[in-house]
Ligand SMILES: Nc1ncnc2c1ncn2[C@@H]1O[C@H](COP(=O)(O)OP(=O)(O)OP(=O)(O)O)[C@@H](O)[C@H]1O
């Protein structure tokens with residue numbers, strides 16, 4: 001179980017996140033909706049350790065953790081950003097195994113085996129030697145998800161995973177998220193699509209406009 005307690009974040013005089021409290025039970029999906037500028041991406045950046053909250057507590061199974069702790073070998077939340085942030089000069093395979101090797105110091109053979117397993121699950125196994133520029137939008141997204149999963153996070157989070165996709169691909173993403181849930185993966189999904197949020201979310205968090 002992941003808990004956030006009284007999280008606050010300001011940029012200058014803008015209170016972007018105000019006293020945010022939430023609990024995500026294992027294996028559940030939290031959908032986050034709300035107006036543009038409401039702090040949704042900021043929250044994911046904080047959970048990924050790219051931004052630091054001004055105050056508040058993060059707990060995993062009741063134990064406090066600091067998402068910005070770069071020395072931690074455990075990644076609690078893995079985030080798939082909207083623009084994917086793939087490494088353009090690395091193959092699909094190397095995109096997947098880089099972080100586990102560098103950060104988790106995992107054994108290369110184990111990383112390769114895990115990358116193949118994830119690529120199989122995500123339907124990109126025949127693309128492992130390709131480069132990001134050779135992939136379609138949907139394939140890039142599945143690579144970004146494989147790369148996040150390779151860090152073996154407790155929670156997988158996505159920033160607007162369907163926004164750039166046509167209806168068929170949108171359905172594929174929905175199916176993928178639901179199938180990961182069946183495998184027990186805990187997930188956070190930021191979306192502007194209320195129907196999508198209702199289809200997949202066990203709970204829906206509505207963020208309010210920035211004060
Ligand atoms: N590093 C930063 N420095 C200053 N202001 C920032 C920074 N990052 C975000 N903001 C501001 O914080 C607010 C929240 O931004 P954020 O990207 O979290 O919104 P969002 O809910 O993801 O919006 P959207 O739905 O448009 O993606 C915005 O007003 C944004 O300009």
Ligand SMILES: [Mg+2]
Pocket residue numbers: 040041042159
């Ligand atoms: Mg955003």
